[in-house]
Amino acid sequence: MSAILKAPLTVEFPFTRSLGPIQSAFLTGLRERVILGVRTGDGRTLVPPVEYDPVTAEEIRELVEVAPTGTVTTWAWNHAPRRGQPLATPFAWVLVKLDGADTGLLHALDASGPDAVRTGMRVRVRWAEERSGAITDIACFEPYGGEAAEAEPEGHSGEFDDPITGIVAPARLDYTYSPGRAQTGYINALVERRAVGERCPACRKVYVPPRGACPTCGVATAEQVEVGPGGTVTTFCIVNIKAAHTANLDIEVPYVYGHIALDGADLALHGRIAGIPYDQVRMGLRVEPVWTEGARYPDHYRPTGEPDAEYDTFKELT
Ligand SMILES: [Zn+2]
Known part of the structure; x- marks a missing residue:
């Protein structure tokens, strides 16, 4: 019995979203070193802002500016920062109630260690040197000796030149897969x-x-059984959407992806079907794998030229 395999696996994609007027004002404000919240119908100030009142579900339109100083309301120490987190050295995740706000903003606090962090401590924003209209325009928070300002949030139009209207948020999961x-x-x-x-x-x-x-x-299951290499197409679809951002799936559309029951198997696996015009692929088509040099799995399956399989022989094998 050979060793169980494991390998690093990364799943990532860029997530593009439009912002709407409230988030647009918030992120554009950060670029200009202005922190905006929203005022709800009952007079609370929410930072970060939301488009709808979480209690009444009414749409919120009133933007207000709050101070770049605040108070830590809760925190957790991050011993081992991961790729893409705000600081490369250990830091505290903190909820900061900015002066003038009634809710907490989640961010990083640059502190020498967990002993240097406590609930109730005063902090202020450390702005990033280069700002683009993103939450990372706040580089982090840092301890601040000043008194709590009796900040009354000031109304703000939310209007800026060249507002940010959309962002690309990269999503990434990397882990070890066995x-x-x-x-x-x-x-x-x-x-x-x-x-x-x-x-x-x-x-x-x-x-x-x-x-x-x-x-x-x-x-x-334990008994190993060798199957194939030939098989039968049990069902298929024609792909008309080109895979973007994927170096190893650079295939011209349309192409065909199908379920293929290898000879001796009771379950179909899926693979690309080529070597035949896409509109001639059919259920029952007999195929065989085509390997490319150095590949770890078949590049695609192509017709063998045998007569099509009878439907009854594969109707259970989807
Ligand atoms: Zn069984």
């Missing part, structure tokens, strides 16, 4: 360009790729 025992066997076999599934000891179905258990019977 496929487990069964898929490790599957992946190791792919290195030798073989497809290996596992058979359920109860219903005798062969799962490819194997997940280690039969989802129908609820029992572990």
